[in-house]
Amino acid sequence: MEFATRTIHAEQPSEPGTGALVAPIFQTSTFEQEAPGINQGFDYSRTNNPTRARLEAVLADLEGVRCAAVFASGLAAEHAVLQAWLKPGDEIVVPIDVYGGTYRLLTKVFRPLGCVIRQLDVADPEALSNGLSDRTALVWIETPTNPRLLVYDIAAIAVAAHARGALLVVDNTFATSLFQQPIECGADIVVHSVTKYLAGHSDLIQGAVVARDASVFEPIKFLQNATGAVPSPFDCWLTLRGLKTLELRVLRHAENAAAIADALNGHPRVRRVYYPGLASHPGHEIARKQMTGFGGMVSVELDGSIEDVVSFVSSRRFFALGESLGGVKSLICHPARMTHASIPEGERAKLGLADTLVRLSPGCEHHRDLVADLLEGLHALDGAPTGGRVALTV
Numbered sequence: 001m002e003f004a005t006r007t008i009h010a011e012q013p014s015e016p017g018t019g020a021l022v023a024p025i026f027q028t029s030t031f032e033q034e035a036p037g038i039n040q041g042f043d044y045s046r047t048n049n050p051t052r053a054r055l056e057a058v059l060a061d062l063e064g065v066r067c068a069a070v071f072a073s074g075l076a077a078e079h080a081v082l083q084a085w086l087k088p089g090d091e092i093v094v095p096i097d098v099y100g101g102t103y104r105l106l107t108k109v110f111r112p113l114g115c116v117i118r119q120l121d122v123a124d125p126e127a128l129s130n131g132l133s134d135r136t137a138l139v140w141i142e143t144p145t146n147p148r149l150l151v152y153d154i155a156a157i158a159v160a161a162h163a164r165g166a167l168l169v170v171d172n173t174f175a176t177s178l179f180q181q182p183i184e185c186g187a188d189i190v191v192h193s194v195t196k197y198l199a200g201h202s203d204l205i206q207g208a209v210v211a212r213d214a215s216v217f218e219p220i221k222f223l224q225n226a227t228g229a230v231p232s233p234f235d236c237w238l239t240l241r242g243l244k245t246l247e248l249r250v251l252r253h254a255e256n257a258a259a260i261a262d263a264l265n266g267h268p269r270v271r272r273v274y275y276p277g278l279a280s281h282p283g284h285e286i287a288r289k290q291m292t293g294f295g296g297m298v299s300v301e302l303d304g305s306i307e308d309v310v311s312f313v314s315s316r317r318f319f320a321l322g323e324s325l326g327g328v329k330s331l332i333c334h335p336a337r338m339t340h341a342s343i344p345e346g347e348r349a350k351l352g353l354a355d356t357l358v359r360l361s362p363g364c365e366h367h368r369d370l371v372a373d374l375l376e377g378l379h380a381l382d383g384a385p386t387g388g389r390v391a392l393t394v
């Protein structure tokens with residue numbers, strides 16, 4: 001079955017009792033038992049719920065495996081993976097560009113527990129090899145990264161991690177299962193902020209863990225029930241609904257991102273465009289190798305002051321200023337003041353995270369409206385010419 005067909009048909013038969021084409025929402029906390037301990041596979045909705053189970057089966061299928069667990073948020077999913085596989089005294093290797101919330105979870109929750117966080121350039125094989133030791137339990141990457149859209153070679157990093165007995169976790173939020181299959185590339189665990197493209201409509205918070213097999217998955221599944229950060233059946237149902245258009249939406253997001261990157265690249269008010277689809281992007285070749293599309297995100301470093309950036313991001317017509325990404329309605333974000341504000345200023349500078357960086361999450365609107373809105377905003381900064389790049393290549 002092709003991907004788009006799986007998003008609609010995999011693990012989603014019509015409901016046997018009624019023939020309902022769309023499964024009902026099992027909005028129940030508990031299940032009646034025939035006799036103590038005798039039930040139909042469900043006893044309590046923190047432990048398992050039919051709507052959540054259906055979503056988990058679909059998400060596993062979309063990553064080509066059988067093990068998935070859905071959580072109340074992406075960070076709850078990350079927390080379960082870390083708690084299951086990172087013990088006091090263990091080391092974890094993370095790249096220089098990592099989502100601010102992951103950084104906060106590691107440095108403010110797991111470091112005080114005695115875990116050692118090694119942040120290094122995982123794209124440099126020597127730095128990676130020097131950073132790994134027999135105490136490394138996990139290597140954790142995002143690719144493309146948030147917010148600079150750096151691309152890391154999953155297969156190469158998996159080989160290096162496995163050689164030291166570590167597991168490789170890939171945050172696949174930005175690429176989605178449509179464009180990237182980390183487990184096929186050698187990763188052991190995939191995490192998603194389902195909140196973003198998978199659910200796709202900016203109307204819920206949810207996370208998922210997908211694992212290559214039961215040996216890696218069971219400790220995580222245990223924590224899902226033991227710590228209880230589960231999503232509601234209604235939110236699971238909304239995600240199942242959103243997944244049915246995953247391919248349609250993500251292809252449109254990617255088309256819009258490409259148009260924006262093309263229009264802003266070389267603009268006099270733009271110092272740099274971060275988009276893996278540009279041939280000049282340092283990770284372009286790796287992206288071509290391990291992804292089937294370049295994703296829906298674009299980040300740009302503006303040439304201007306912080307005030308310019310604030311004015312630009314606050315006055316767009318079609319890009320709402322807000323945290324998050326991956327919804328049908330476009331969003332714009334100023335990472336230094338928003339998503340990545342939890343990283344201290346000095347640290348941000350060291351990581352190459354400019355204070356004038358703007359992150360764009362083009363939605364599913366028409367690319368001509370989105371591009372025109374951005375060019376208008378750049379023009380308004382000081383009447384700079386639009387650069388004559390309104391003509392699109394997609």
Ligand SMILES: Cc1ncc(COP(=O)(O)O)c(C=O)c1O
Pocket residue numbers: 073074075076099101142146171173174192193194195205206207324
């Ligand atoms: C790459 C990435 N991973 C994880 C998360 C955390 O997900 P959530 O906000 O659903 O907890 C985010 C949130 O922005 C993210 O961008």
